[in-house]
Amino acid sequence: MADNDTTDPPPPYYSGAVDPQTPPMTYEEMIIQDRYGVTQKPVPYYVPKDPDHVAAVIVTQRVVAPPKSQKSSGCSAKCWVGWIGALVVFALIGLAIWLGVHYASELYYESVCKGNDCNAQGQHEMDDGLIVTCSNSSIQCDGIQDCQKAVDETNCVRFGEGGVLQVRTFSVKDGGFLPVCNQGLDKSYADQICEQLGFRRSYASNPVDSKTSVALTVGPRSAKLIQGLVNVSSGCQGGKAVSLECTDCGKPQSASRIIGGSASQLGQWPWQVSLHYSGSHVCGGTLVSPDFVVSAAHCFKGSMKNSVNWRVYAGIISQSALQTPYLLKKIIVNENYSNNDNDVALLKLSSPVTFSSTVMPVCFPTFDQIFSGESDCWTSGFGTTQEGADHASTSLMEVKVNIIDTHLCNSNGVYGGAITKNMMCAGDINGGRDSCQGDSGGPLVCKGGNNRWYLAGITSWGAGCGRRQKPGVYSRVTSLLPWIYSKMQQEKP
Numbered sequence: 001m002a003d004n005d006t007t008d009p010p011p012p013y014y015s016g017a018v019d020p021q022t023p024p025m026t027y028e029e030m031i032i033q034d035r036y037g038v039t040q041k042p043v044p045y046y047v048p049k050d051p052d053h054v055a056a057v058i059v060t061q062r063v064v065a066p067p068k069s070q071k072s073s074g075c076s077a078k079c080w081v082g083w084i085g086a087l088v089v090f091a092l093i094g095l096a097i098w099l100g101v102h103y104a105s106e107l108y109y110e111s112v113c114k115g116n117d118c119n120a121q122g123q124h125e126m127d128d129g130l131i132v133t134c135s136n137s138s139i140q141c142d143g144i145q146d147c148q149k150a151v152d153e154t155n156c157v158r159f160g161e162g163g164v165l166q167v168r169t170f171s172v173k174d175g176g177f178l179p180v181c182n183q184g185l186d187k188s189y190a191d192q193i194c195e196q197l198g199f200r201r202s203y204a205s206n207p208v209d210s211k212t213s214v215a216l217t218v219g220p221r222s223a224k225l226i227q228g229l230v231n232v233s234s235g236c237q238g239g240k241a242v243s244l245e246c247t248d249c250g251k252p253q254s255a256s257r258i259i260g261g262s263a264s265q266l267g268q269w270p271w272q273v274s275l276h277y278s279g280s281h282v283c284g285g286t287l288v289s290p291d292f293v294v295s296a297a298h299c300f301k302g303s304m305k306n307s308v309n310w311r312v313y314a315g316i317i318s319q320s321a322l323q324t325p326y327l328l329k330k331i332i333v334n335e336n337y338s339n340n341d342n343d344v345a346l347l348k349l350s351s352p353v354t355f356s357s358t359v360m361p362v363c364f365p366t367f368d369q370i371f372s373g374e375s376d377c378w379t380s381g382f383g384t385t386q387e388g389a390d391h392a393s394t395s396l397m398e399v400k401v402n403i404i405d406t407h408l409c410n411s412n413g414v415y416g417g418a419i420t421k422n423m424m425c426a427g428d429i430n431g432g433r434d435s436c437q438g439d440s441g442g443p444l445v446c447k448g449g450n451n452r453w454y455l456a457g458i459t460s461w462g463a464g465c466g467r468r469q470k471p472g473v474y475s476r477v478t479s480l481l482p483w484i485y486s487k488m489q490q491e492k493p
Contacts, residue, residue, distance in 0.1 A: 002274070014113070015251075023255070029189060043131050048224070054413040057203070068246050079130075080417045086234070090401060090428055092121070102448075102471065104492045112267065127366035132471075133147070133148060134146050134147035134148075134151075134152060137475065139152070139170050140152050140153075140156075140170065140175075141153065141156040141167075141168045141169050141170050141175075141227045142169070142170040142228055143169075143224040143225040143226070143227045143228015143229060144224070144228060146227075149490050150489070150490060151486075151490075153225055153227065153489075154485070154486035154489050155376065155482045155485065155486055156168045156169070156225070156226075156227040157193070157196070157197060157226060157227065157485070158177060158366075158367045158481070158485070159244070159364075159366050159367065160177075160179065160366055160367065160368065160484075161368065161369075162208050162243050162366075163208075163242050163243040163244060163245055163366070163367055164179050164180075164208060164210070164242070164243055165179065165181055165193070165241070165242050165243070165244045166178060166180065166367075167180055167216055167226055167227050167230055168227065169216065169227045169228070169230055169232075170227075171230075171231070171232055172232060178212070178214060178215055178216045178232070178240065179210050179212055179215050179216065179236070179241040180215070180216045180217075180218065180226075180230060180241060180242050181210070181215050181216065181217045181218070181233070181236035181237065181241055181242065182205075182206075182207040182208075182236065182238075182240040182241060182242040183217060183218075183236065183237045183238075183240070183241065184200070184217065184218045185205060185218050185242050187202065187205070188221065189218060189221050190202035190205040190244055192221065192226070192396040193226050193244065193246075194244070194246035196225055196226060196492070196493065197246060197485060197488060197489055197492075198289065198291070198292065198485070198487075198488025198489050198491065198492040198493075199246035199247060199289050199488075200289070200290055200291070200352070200490075200493065201246075201288075202244060202245065202246055202462055203243055203245045203246060203247050203248045204244075204245045204248075205244045205245070206241065206242070206243045207238075207240035207241070207243070208240065208241055208242070208243045208476045209239060209240065209241075210235070210236050210239055210240060210241035211236055211238075211239065211250075212241075213234060214232060214233075214234065214235070214242065215232075215233055215235055215236045216230035216231065216232060216233065217230065217231050217233045217235075217236070218230055219231055232328075238455050245247070246289070247288075247289060247361050247363075248272075248355075248360070249271075249360065249361045249363035249364075249452065249453075250286075250360055250361075250362050250445075250448075250452035250453035250454060251451075251452060251453075252267055252269065252270055252360075253267040253269055253270070253357045253358070262397065262398055262399070263317070263395040263396065263397060263398075264317050264380060264395070264397065264398045265317070266317050266358055267357055267358045268317075268380075268398065269378075269380045269396065269398065269443070269445075270287075270315065270356075270357070270358050270359050270360040271286050271287040271288070271360060271361055271362035271443060271445075271453075272284065272285075272286065272287075272380050272396060272442065272443060272454075273285040273286070273287055273293055273312050273313060273314045274313040274316060274319065274322075274382050275293075275295060275299065275310060275311075275312060275441065276310065276311040276312075276313065276314075276325070277304060277309055277310055278309050279398060279431065280443075281319060281382050281438060282299060282304075282342070282438070283295055283296065283299035283383045283438070283440045283441040283442070284380075284382065284383070284438075284439055284440065284441045284442025284459065285312065285441050285442065286349065286362055286441075286442065286443040286455055286458070287314060287353060287359070287360070287361045287362065288361050288362060288364060288455065288484075289361055289488070290349075290352035290354075290355070290361075291348060291352050291353075291492075291493050292346055292347065292348060292355050292488055292491075293312060293346075293347040293349065294344065294345070294346060294347075294405075294455065294458060294477075294484065295344075295345045295346075295347060295440075295441030295442075295458065296338070296344065296345060296439075296440045296458050296459065296475065297333045297334050297337040297342065297343045297344055297345045297442035297461055298340070298341050298343055298440065298460070298461075299345065299440055300331050300345055301335050305333060306331075307327075307329065307330060307331050310327075310328045310331070310347075311325035311326070311327065312325055312326040312327070312347070312349065313326075314326065314353055314359045315356065315358040315359040316396070318394055318395055318396070319382060319393075319394045319395075320394055326349050326350065326351065326353065327349070327351070328347055328348065328349060328350065329348045329349060329350040330347070330348040330485050330491060331345060331347055331348075332345060332346040332347070332348070332491065333345045334392040334480070334483055339403055340418075340423070340460060340461050340473070341420045341422055341423070342422055342475075342483075343422075343458065343460040343461070343475045344458055344475050344480045344483065344484065345441070346484060346487045346488065346491075346492050351449050351475065352493070362364035362443060362445055362453055362454065362455045363448070363452050363453060363454045363455065364454070364455060364481060364484075365455065365456060365477055365478050365481070366450075366478075367478060367481060368478070369448075369454065371403050371424070371446045371454075371456045371476060372403055373402055373403050373404070373405065375403055375446040375447070375456075376400075376445075376446060376447040377400070377401055377403055377426060377444060377445065377446040377447075377456060378399065378400050378401065378443075378444075378445055378488035379398070379399060379401055379426065379435050379439070379441030379442065379443065379444045379457075379459060379472070379474075380396060380397065380398040380399075380439075380442060380443060380445075381393075381396070381397060381435060381438065381442040381459065382394075382395075382397070382438055382439070383435060383436045383437050383438030383439030383440075384436045384437045384438055393438070396449070399433050399434070399435075399472075400433065401426040401427045401433055401434070401444070401472070402426060402427065402428060402429075403424065403425075403426050403446070403456075404424075404425040404426060404427065404429055404471050406419055406423075406425065407425075408425075408429070409425035409471065413469055414429075414469050414470070414471075415463075415470075415473070420474065421476070421479055422475060422479045422480060423460065423473050423474065423475060423476055424444075424456070424457050424473070424474050424475075424476045425471045425472065425473055425474070426444055426457060426464075426471060426474055427462075427466070427471030427472045427473055428471065429468075429469060429471060430468055430469075431467050431468035432465050432466050433466065434462065434465050434466040434467075434471065434472045435459045435462070435472045436466075437464070437465070439459045440459050440460065440461075441458060441459060442457050442458070442459045443455055443457075443458070443459070444457030444458070444459065444474045456474070456478075456479050457474025457475060457476060457477060458474055458475040458477065458480075459472065459474055460472075460473050460474050460475045461473050
């Protein structure tokens with residue numbers, strides 16, 4: 001957590017209350033050249049290099065059988081007619097197979113892949129390289145899982161302003177989202193919806209005013225997904241839609257804060273976790289539910305995608321006072337991560353976290369929530385306190401940052417067009433307040449009008465730490481919410 005006003009060197013790093021340990025690998029560096037207006041200066045990429053890989057070479061031997069001796073023989077006219085007929089039959093069969101595959105793929109693309117991440121053949125490639133297939137009758141958001149990994153039924157639920165539950169269903173011709181009415185949606189219904197999204201149960205549901213002329217009403221509850229249980233209606237009875245919360249999130253117990261690179265107090269950022277690889281802190285993460293942590297994709301490159309060597313520490317503010325770690329069951333890296341874009345990963349824990357005054361989740365933003373320069377935003381982490389420092393911070397550090405307009409951040413004097421729609425900039429355009437190495441994957445949170453804290457960004461990259469006109473770059477969570485929710489739904493406990 002960089003702050004150029006600090007003159008003291010960062011404290012030594014320890015992986016626990018034991019002898020000092022050097023991180024297993026040096027930090028990977030990305031050289032920012034003329035593209036960003038900075039030359040001959042290394043820029044931390046916030047994650048250690050992968051260990052050297054040993055290539056395994058498999059030698060195969062092709063065995064060719066000697067040709068059998070054959071007697072010369074002729075072929076009559078009837079023989080040739082038979083051969084030609086067989087070839088025609090095989091050609092027709094091949095054409096039929098090709099047409100079936102071709103039009104089945106197009107049907108799949110139109111019904112499932114449109115608007116989702118599918119390749120040119122209408123197949124959906126998962127983060128683990130699996131190509132999923134669907135039945136020819138698959139329809140997106142009809143509540144029936146016709147595809148592997150249920151890719152046809154993800155991205156059918158979202159939350160609008162005030163937490164209003166919105167659902168996309170096949171019965172709506174334009175495929176848009178509509179608010180769900182409060183009438184008939186009881187606690188068991190709310191639990192079912194939250195469980196569908198990867199949470200364990202609901203926390204609260206409340207009626208809220210709705211002025212829309214078209215809405216969705218819930219039918220009798222069954223094992224179907226919510227998008228298969230709603231019906232289009234002309235508004236809601238009494239003009240009340242439903243606001244749904246799946247977790248009691250974003251409410252830290254400690255509220256006192258000091259601006260600018262300061263050590264945090266216990267309970268200030270209860271969603272902050274420290275991710276250790278082979279015994280050393282490498283990246284940060286954010287607790288979003290009892291079973292899931294959000295982090296950055298670049299923390300899990302190469303062999304570091306193996307979940308066995310990772311440990312997750314929650315509810316700590318010092319690397320010298322670690323609690324019992326949580327293990328990872330699965331690391332899910334965004335399959336579209338490339339060149340810093342789509343820099344998000346979802347970590348599924350082997351066992352659920354027990355919430356307390358020092359451990360609780362942050363809130364996800366609504367799909368249309370806007371964070372601006374007027375927002376009260378902070379970033380936190382165990383990263384280095386100065387650019388180029390050898391060791392991470394022993395203490396959890398925090399710093400208040402400003403959301404920086406994307407047009408300014410993309411200007412020639414700053415990042416020159418490198419900021420995509422999936423990124424956002426925060427810090428101080430004049431330098432001095434920024435995240436740094438080791439903070440990667442950690443949270444950028446902003447306070448909402450309801451006094452809850454929302455995950456606005458994920459610490460991703462930047463040109464140095466705290467430099468003038470080089471603010472920190474974060475993955476924009478509102479852009480990546482569909483991916484996060486879809487993976488939570490597929491990997492739900």
